[in-house]
Amino acid sequence: MLEVKNLSINYETHEGIIKAVSNISFSVEKGKTLGLAGETGAGKTTTALGIMRLIPTPPGVVKGGEVILDGISLYSLKKRQMRSIRGSEVSMIFQDPMTSLNPVMTIGDQISESLRIHEKLSRADAAKRAKELLELVGIPGERYSEYPHEFSGGMRQRVVIAISLACNPQLLIADEPTTALDVTIQAQILELMNDLKKKLNMSVLMITHDLGVVAEACDDVAIMYAGEIVEYGTAEQIFNEMKHPYTIGLFGSIPKLDEDVDRLTPIKGMMPDPANLPEGCNFQDRCPKCCAICKKQKPESFDIGNGHLVKCHLFSKGGEANA
Amino acid sequence: MKRRTTGITLKKRSQAGEIWRRLRQNKASMVGLVIIIVVILMAVFADVIAPYDYSQQNLAERFQGPSLKHLFGTDNFGRDIFSRILFGARISLKVGLISVIVSVAIGGTLGAIAAFYGGRTDNIIMRILDVILAIPGMLLAIAIAATLGAGLSNMMIAIGIGSIPGYARVVRASVLTVKEQDYIEVARSIGASDARIILRHIILNAMAPILVQATLGVAGAILSCASLSFLGLGIEPPTPEWGSMLSSTRQYISQYWWLTAFPGGMIMLTVYALNVLGDGLRDALDPRLKD
Numbered sequence: 001m002l003e004v005k006n007l008s009i010n011y012e013t014h015e016g017i018i019k020a021v022s023n024i025s026f027s028v029e030k031g032k033t034l035g036l037a038g039e040t041g042a043g044k045t046t047t048a049l050g051i052m053r054l055i056p057t058p059p060g061v062v063k064g065g066e067v068i069l070d071g072i073s074l075y076s077l078k079k080r081q082m083r084s085i086r087g088s089e090v091s092m093i094f095q096d097p098m099t100s101l102n103p104v105m106t107i108g109d110q111i112s113e114s115l116r117i118h119e120k121l122s123r124a125d126a127a128k129r130a131k132e133l134l135e136l137v138g139i140p141g142e143r144y145s146e147y148p149h150e151f152s153g154g155m156r157q158r159v160v161i162a163i164s165l166a167c168n169p170q171l172l173i174a175d176e177p178t179t180a181l182d183v184t185i186q187a188q189i190l191e192l193m194n195d196l197k198k199k200l201n202m203s204v205l206m207i208t209h210d211l212g213v214v215a216e217a218c219d220d221v222a223i224m225y226a227g228e229i230v231e232y233g234t235a236e237q238i239f240n241e242m243k244h245p246y247t248i249g250l251f252g253s254i255p256k257l258d259e260d261v262d263r264l265t266p267i268k269g270m271m272p273d274p275a276n277l278p279e280g281c282n283f284q285d286r287c288p289k290c291c292a293i294c295k296k297q298k299p300e301s302f303d304i305g306n307g308h309l310v311k312c313h314l315f316s317k318g319g320e321a322n323a
Numbered sequence: 324m325k326r327r328t329t330g331i332t333l334k335k336r337s338q339a340g341e342i343w344r345r346l347r348q349n350k351a352s353m354v355g356l357v358i359i360i361v362v363i364l365m366a367v368f369a370d371v372i373a374p375y376d377y378s379q380q381n382l383a384e385r386f387q388g389p390s391l392k393h394l395f396g397t398d399n400f401g402r403d404i405f406s407r408i409l410f411g412a413r414i415s416l417k418v419g420l421i422s423v424i425v426s427v428a429i430g431g432t433l434g435a436i437a438a439f440y441g442g443r444t445d446n447i448i449m450r451i452l453d454v455i456l457a458i459p460g461m462l463l464a465i466a467i468a469a470t471l472g473a474g475l476s477n478m479m480i481a482i483g484i485g486s487i488p489g490y491a492r493v494v495r496a497s498v499l500t501v502k503e504q505d506y507i508e509v510a511r512s513i514g515a516s517d518a519r520i521i522l523r524h525i526i527l528n529a530m531a532p533i534l535v536q537a538t539l540g541v542a543g544a545i546l547s548c549a550s551l552s553f554l555g556l557g558i559e560p561p562t563p564e565w566g567s568m569l570s571s572t573r574q575y576i577s578q579y580w581w582l583t584a585f586p587g588g589m590i591m592l593t594v595y596a597l598n599v600l601g602d603g604l605r606d607a608l609d610p611r612l613k614d
Contacts, residue, residue: 054511058442087513094512099505104527113523114513163513 007065035218091164097157101148108144114166154185226282233308345607352603358596366412373406396581407563422483430490438498452488468556478557497529538601
């Protein structure tokens with residue numbers, strides 16, 4: 001349904017070229033959810049913006065790769081064609097519901113806007129459909145003419161979801177949709193998204209740094225680190241058979257419900273400066289299994305069976321894991 | 324800031340309602356508002372209220388002080404000053420409002436385009452406007468009025484042009500902030516065109532500073548209008564304009580105070596009212612960003 005092939009995005013600034021996303025490839029199948037997980041700064045949001053062609057082009061440059069949505073190569077489209085796809089075939093939910101809504105427009109108008117742009121509905125028809133959408137996301141339809149400041153954070157996020165679903169897109173990109181909300185609301189929103197996904201047979205690209213959310217909501221997972229996808233597979237593969245040292249480190253640092261520990265085990269070190277990426281593997285300074293080749297050569301994505309991909313020299317033909 | 328008037332009910336607290344409520348609490352602004360409303364009524368109903376025609380001369384009745392027959396007295400040509408003030412209100416308000424509206428429209432559009440597109444467009448537009456800004460406002464207005472000749476519309480152009488860069492800057496600053504907001508990105512993500520984003524999302528949110536600037540601008544325009552007429556540019560006699568009324572009766576200021584006091588007083592009152600209203604608006608609009 002969505003195929004991203006070798007996408008690379010840089011930001012060219014005075015301080016240097018920032019390699020936000022380097023050569024990533026993944027796909028999202030119809031009706032499935034792909035979780036894009038990683039730390040802050042890994043390049044997840046840039047990837048999302050890259051798919052929507054919303055990268056701000058003065059500093060941002062899409063260096064290469066393709067984004068294919070339902071057979072259409074998005075980067076070959078003209079601006080006007082792309083605009084007609086945004087909102088109707090693919091939509092995005094942003095992170096902070098408190099600032100995602102225009103304070104001087106009623107929420108009903110904001111939901112209707114998408115309908116009026118893409119389906120050319122009249123005001124009255126759009127209003128009717130907007131009320132239906134509100135009901136769909138669990139907000140009484142009468143609240144159509146209220147303003148964003150009259151809603152709480154969780155409800156605003158529901159409104160944002162309603163806006164993004166207005167034209168029944170095939171793909172929904174959710175950029176950390178629950179990060180700004182508290183845990184109980186988080187559960188509600190995830191449940192809502194799951195319901196809607198099933199009802200509308202939608203594909204979802206769920207961007208998050210919360211592995212709990214990944215476990216809860218995702219069918220497939222891609223782990224991102226410093227602009228690259230270091231491990232990719234189904235949720236079962238990643239959670240039960242994790243292979244990349246970074247993934248292992250990530251899961252190792254999560255506190256466990258059934259274990260009593262004095263200290264948590266973080267991954268030592270920090271993510272490399274994207275303007276100054278090292279030669280060789282990006283994870284070399286923090287990797288417990290780093291060896292000579294890691295410092296010189298960037299690893300490829302190796303398929304270790306059933307579509308489970310790992311970007312690590314350990315899994316190359318002559319690597320340790322295969323030795 | 325909200326512009327639509329969906330009414331103020333107990334349940335729907337629209338933004339305009341909030342702003343009005345806050346403005347109401349400012350006593351000075353309310354006084355200003357009342358004065359402006361009175362002036363507007365004077366202008367609108369001048370035909371009905373004025374006891375005499377504004378150009379009707381009666382040399383036998385020159386220099387009569389304020390009385391029941393002539394509320395504000397008569398001038399050096401025997402014309403009723405009260406009637407002239409009423410019709411003068413029309414002109415002052417017309418010039419003030421129209422020149423500001425046109426300036427805001429042109430300046431605002433330029434500022435919004437410059438801010439929205441940035442880069443070279445921004446540079447070109449703002450540097451051209453800087454050229455206009457470099458010339459002192461009054462001098463520019465005088466030069467333009469002198470070139471274009473007498474007349475109401477020429478005066479509006481003369482006054483209007485000088486204030487375009489000011490409004491452009493205000494709008495540009497406002498738009499620069501607003502366009503970075505998340506909801507603008509959301510609008511882009513649903514496929515809204517640039518035009519739609521500017522017109523439906525950016526303009527309303529960027530309006531607040533312009534509103535204050537424009538209110539004060541009307542005051543400034545009225546003053547400029549009076550100044551230009553005082554200097555003999557713009558309005559031609561016998562059209563009553565408060566400023567020209569001042570200049571033509573300047574020499575009688577010590578003998579017949581009412582000739583200059585009333586037009587001068589009207590200018591002062593109107594400009595004062597607009598200023599306090601503008602200040603009150605600025606305060607009322609400011610703390611709204613609590614949500």
